[in-house]
Amino acid sequence: MDNTENKKQPRGRRPAGQKNGERRNSGNQNGERKAGGSQDGSRKNGENQKRQNSGNAKRQHAKVETQKNVSAAVKQKKSGGGNGRKQGSSAPTVRIIPLGGIGEVGKNMTVVEFGEDIIIIDAGLMFPREEMLGVDYVIPDTTYLKNNKDKIRGIFLTHGHEDHIGALPYIMNDFDVPVYGSTLTIALSEAKLSEYPQVNPEFCSVKAGDKIKAGVFEVEYIRVSHSIDDAMGLAISTPVGTIVHTGDFKIDFTPVNGKIMDLNRFAELGKKGVLALMSDSTNAERPGFTMSESQVGETFVNYFRQASGRVIVASFASNVHRIQQVIDVAKLYNRKVCLSGRSMLKYVGVAREIEYLHVSDDMLINFEDLKKFRDNQVVILTTGSQGETMSGLVRMAMGQHAKVNIKTGDTVIISATPIPGNERYVSDVINMLYRKGANVINDATDMVHVSGHANREELKLMMSLVKPKFFIPVHGEYRHLYKHAELAGKMGIKEKNVFITEIGAAVELNKRIGQMKTEAVPSGSVLIDGLGIGDVGNVVLRDRKVLASDGLFIVVVTISAETGDLLSPPDIISRGFVYMKESEELLDEAKHITENIVNDCSARRTSDWSTLKNLIKKEISTYLYEKTNRSPMILPVIIEI
Ligand SMILES: [Zn+2]
Numbered sequence: 093m094d095n096t097e098n099k100k101q102p103r104g105r106r107p108a109g110q111k112n113g114e115r116r117n118s119g120n121q122n123g124e125r126k127a128g129g130s131q132d133g134s135r136k137n138g139e140n141q142k143r144q145n146s147g148n149a150k151r152q153h154a155k156v157e158t159q160k161n162v163s164a165a166v167k168q169k170k171s172g173g174g175n176g177r178k179q180g181s182s183a184p185t186v187r188i189i190p191l192g193g194i195g196e197v198g199k200n201m202t203v204v205e206f207g208e209d210i211i212i213i214d215a216g217l218m219f220p221r222e223e224m225l226g227v228d229y230v231i232p233d234t235t236y237l238k239n240n241k242d243k244i245r246g247i248f249l250t251h252g253h254e255d256h257i258g259a260l261p262y263i264m265n266d267f268d269v270p271v272y273g274s275t276l277t278i279a280l281s282e283a284k285l286s287e288y289p290q291v292n293p294e295f296c297s298v299k300a301g302d303k304i305k306a307g308v309f310e311v312e313y314i315r316v317s318h319s320i321d322d323a324m325g326l327a328i329s330t331p332v333g334t335i336v337h338t339g340d341f342k343i344d345f346t347p348v349n350g351k352i353m354d355l356n357r358f359a360e361l362g363k364k365g366v367l368a369l370m371s372d373s374t375n376a377e378r379p380g381f382t383m384s385e386s387q388v389g390e391t392f393v394n395y396f397r398q399a400s401g402r403v404i405v406a407s408f409a410s411n412v413h414r415i416q417q418v419i420d421v422a423k424l425y426n427r428k429v430c431l432s433g434r435s436m437l438k439y440v441g442v443a444r445e446i447e448y449l450h451v452s453d454d455m456l457i458n459f460e461d462l463k464k465f466r467d468n469q470v471v472i473l474t475t476g477s478q479g480e481t482m483s484g485l486v487r488m489a490m491g492q493h494a495k496v497n498i499k500t501g502d503t504v505i506i507s508a509t510p511i512p513g514n515e516r517y518v519s520d521v522i523n524m525l526y527r528k529g530a531n532v533i534n535d536a537t538d539m540v541h542v543s544g545h546a547n548r549e550e551l552k553l554m555m556s557l558v559k560p561k562f563f564i565p566v567h568g569e570y571r572h573l574y575k576h577a578e579l580a581g582k583m584g585i586k587e588k589n590v591f592i593t594e595i596g597a598a599v600e601l602n603k604r605i606g607q608m609k610t611e612a613v614p615s616g617s618v619l620i621d622g623l624g625i626g627d628v629g630n631v632v633l634r635d636r637k638v639l640a641s642d643g644l645f646i647v648v649v650t651i652s653a654e655t656g657d658l659l660s661p662p663d664i665i666s667r668g669f670v671y672m673k674e675s676e677e678l679l680d681e682a683k684h685i686t687e688n689i690v691n692d693c694s695a696r697r698t699s700d701w702s703t704l705k706n707l708i709k710k711e712i713s714t715y716l717y718e719k720t721n722r723s724p725m726i727l728p729v730i731i732e733i
């Protein structure tokens with residue numbers, strides 16, 4: 093996923109994490125395994141209730157099946173598990189369990205388990221769907237990992253996009269394990285966690301080619317190309333064979349930093365024999381090859397040369413190579429660069445600090461400096477390529493930016509493709525920009541963006557180099573996984589060896605056979621709203637939907653504690669339902685109905701307020717629906733005096 097900007101600004105950098113090799117709790121690193129891998133086999137009901145699965149039917153299924161699964165795991169341990177042997181089977185087995193990123197683009201997280209050891213690949217978040225009102229982020233349900241805490245040997249990050257690292261702040265309090273990643277990935281993770289001082293994991297920065305021992309596993313980092321620098325694939329050696337995980341990748345023969353993806357290493361692994369390949373499916377529907385990132389730079393050259401006024405480029409802040417190209421072309425045409433947007437400043441800051449972005453101080457100016465230069469001497473590099481409401485570009489287009497207003501003569505380059513769901517917002521921004529007199533260049537008009545994910549020919553190349561026995565398409569909606577699986581079939585991988593899996597469903601592989609388990613481990617989505625992790629569930633979401641669509645209707649009743657009599661006429665407060673001043677008749681009648689109910693109860697000497705509340709709710713709801721065809725949320729408040 094490319095829409096990976098951080099909404100918050102870090103408060104400051106924390107000291108760099110420990111380097112590879114120096115580990116805090118090394119006891120479990122030298123092959124010594126702690127007994128009792130599952131320290132809490134029982135399912136925690138309270139916790140599960142807070143969590144929300146993607147569908148009711150599915151949740152029911154998962155709940156029932158989960159218990160079975162747990163008891164099976166317990167049995168297995170009694171019969172001497174730990175060598176990866178499943179009960180009733182003689183061959184040692186490795187389990188691959190996706191906890192996110194399957195059937196969706198976002199919140200990537202995969203568990204690889206063998207006997208008493210677990211490693212985790214990525215810990216990402218997803219941006220909420222429109223119907224998840226007020227929810228900031230969605231992260232994977234990690235109950236399965238909490239239940240198997242003692243088995244976890246490390247988290248291995250493939251790259252620094254939010255759909256791969258975004259869940260770290262919300263889960264790292266639960267796990268005391270090292271987090272591995274490349275230099276940029278770790279720098280971005282640290283910057284992210286600096287906003288959460290209570291979360292302080294042990295970060296280990298690794299380079300391409302490094303191999304990390306983690307229980308029975310050894311994890312090797314392999315360079316790939318992607319829309320963020322320092323992206324890596326993983327080769328995981330297990331007792332039953334090597335598993336290759338591509339991470340998000342594309343094959344770029346002319347990457348901006350000159351570091352070409354290590355296709356050789358993938359080929360070497362393929363030659364030695366690879367048990368399973370997990371590969372990025374995002375672009376499995378797209379034919380041919382993706383264009384090189386360098387191509388975008390060439391397009392920039394054209395537009396910068398033609399532009400007579402200011403150039404404004406909107407891009408993903410995380411795409412350091414894209415930012416580098418904007419800066420390089422700006423330099424070529426003697427333009428200074430002004431950065432706009434908090435995430436833009438954050439990513440540029442982090443990337444400069446670790447020298448992944450090369451820009452001299454004199455190239456960068458701030459908004460105050462803009463007036464010192466002529467229009468054809470500046471470039472404004474901003475966020476907002478997805479039409480996000482509060483972003484720099486949108487505020488400039490709406491005339492709400494404190495420093496910059498779009499005007500005739502501006503060239504605006506939107507250097508991104510709208511991610512599905514954002515097309516409407518981006519289109520609105522483009523319309524506004526044209527109205528203000530700007531010349532707008534976007535991906536529909538020219539090559540100002542290339543994807544960071546491999547197209548079909550690249551996916552085929554990967555499969556032909558790695559030559560896996562088993563194939564698991566990952567990172568994609570079902571349609572993408574399906575097309576990728578189909579491609580594997582065309583490449584000669586046997587149908588029974590290709591697994592389109594589901595979140596929570598384990599794929600079990602031994603040297604000869606693989607199977608997908610139909611029982612799911614506990615899994616699903618956890619919703620993050622502000623500081624709350626998982627405290628927004630179905631009930632809260634349903635309430636928010638009612639409030640958003642039909643509003644709120646509060647009936648306040650003041651009654652005597654002694655007699656139960658009404659002490660004053662009922663009061664009505666409503667928001668988002670009807671315009672009160674023009675609805676006197678409606679409100680009067682509602683008050684009248686309420687009075688009757690209270691008097692009735694008082695006559696019957698009822699002191700059960702919940703019955704009274706339910707009666708008010710029911711009668712008022714029926715009345716309002718009859719009159720208005722709307723169903724606001726009705727909230728009876730009873731004050732006893
Ligand atoms: Zn991704």
Ligand SMILES: [Zn+2]
Pocket residue numbers: 093094251253318320340
């Ligand atoms: Zn990515």
